[in-house]
Amino acid sequence: MTGEAPTPEALVAALKAEARKLGFADCALVRPDAVPLLAERLRIFLADGHHGDMGWLAADPQRRARPQVLWSDVRSIVMLTLNYGPARDPRAILERRERGAISVYAKGDDYHDLIKTRLKVLARWLMARAGGDVKVFVDTAAVMEKPLAQGAGLGWQGKHTNLVSRAYGSWLFLGAIFTTLDLPPDAAEHDHCGACRACLDACPTAAFPAPYRLDARRCISYLTIEHKGPIPSELRERMGNRIYGCDDCLAVCPWNKFARTGAEMKLAAREALEAPRLDALARLDDTGFRSLFAKSAVKRIGRDRFMRNVLIAIGNSGEAGLAAEAEHLLDDASPLVRGAAVWALSRLLSGEAFATLAGRRHDADPQVAAEWSQGLERAA
Known part of the structure; x- marks a missing residue:
């Protein structure tokens, strides 16, 4: 200096x-x-x-x-x-509903x-x-x-x-x-939320037990990214087609309308990730997953967890044509994927068709077997 x-x-x-x-x-x-x-x-x-x-x-x-x-x-x-x-x-x-929703970031x-x-x-x-x-x-x-x-x-x-x-x-x-430098601090900001509760009301899974408190176990961002096991059955339908993260509580915030744009750097979205088709995502093997999400935050959760999310979205799609993609994944190496595929099929097939399929399948994994049993109960 x-x-x-x-x-x-x-x-x-x-x-x-x-x-x-x-x-x-x-x-x-x-x-x-x-x-x-x-x-x-x-x-x-x-x-x-x-x-x-x-x-x-x-x-x-x-x-x-x-x-x-x-x-x-x-x-x-x-x-x-x-x-x-x-x-x-x-x-x-x-x-x-036939497309996957990936969080903006x-x-x-x-x-x-x-x-x-x-x-x-x-x-x-x-x-x-x-x-x-x-x-x-x-x-x-x-x-x-x-x-x-x-x-x-x-x-x-x-x-x-x-x-x-x-x-x-x-x-x-x-x-x-x-x-380690001793530098003058700025003044703290105070709360400007007032009586607004738009973000709390927008949450699909009621993940906020009170204002300013988050129960991550119910948050779709947590469930699709951090959670390693099967999605809790009572929350699956509420996830809709969200396959990585959730923007609802952020997007509804009234302060967004005052946001400045222009000079500051923003992140450029990839066209392939704007509204990917669920049927194409369901066909990804590990190599295809790594290729599509190279340099993306999505890659960090791994192909199996991502495929679990895709199958939940397929089950929520109401698109009977996607049943073939879910059925193909009944033979996946990952029990996490197979279990999600069973749930998706229980939602897309008629009760009779699902029962017929269940009669032809056997899975030694206890979690996957439990998904079949629960699907048959719903189909009855």
Whole structure:
């Protein structure tokens, strides 16, 4: 470094300008101890079992609730947002039952890679300008980004528990740069939800037991992405044709209509993932799955879990012509896929046709056998 060192205020102003050049929608700073309620909120969430299969949330909760436990040298946290708001209402595809609905954020390249690359560039800029040490995080470490973003003034956690911004609505990715530099923080944002409960009422599976509380075990995003086993039978019909994630609570947020668009970087959706046909998806083997979802967040859940989701959508489609695709998957190597295929067929075939098919099939896997038994009960 050469010349006179900038004041902390000038450094922060330059940092924010550099962030905008990199395509970030907004940038603000927060102290690592600025959100004292983090630990209690996380404790209640875990105590209620609302994290479901996400055991990583329960692992070392103190590390997640207190940034200083994650990294004792952190003095300031730079929080950044990236706008990924869609040009059209993503709920329109829910009426096209022969197509699969993929969440807006997953229709392009994996946002983890896109954001982390830019975070590293910005972090290197900060170190070159002012020294210190840094660590960057994008939804992959024990960092509670949403409350920290609220503490930085970038928005507030809405009743759907996601970050809401007066400038960008509910369509925001978050990233964080931890630094050893002591930088002036921004003022926290306060709640602007008021009496609105649109996001709560829009949830297809009633995943919000109360405003600002999410039971992930009922959330379609959790069920289609994080959940490893069969989808709970009472929630399958409510999933409709959502095969990866769910945008309903985000899309209905009234603050979206005020969202700015234009200069900030958005994620480009791939045409093949805008409204893929369920019959084509049902034919994907592992190689085809990896090829279609290369560089996509969808690839992380693996072909079997994805095929389970596709079969639930097929069962909800009302399209008898898709029964052949489900029947083909009765011989799949994965019992998770076979069980979902049985459920889909129990929904698409007549009771007599399903009973005839069941009479010709035998599956040694107990979960798949249970699906056949339950399907026969429904067909009776």
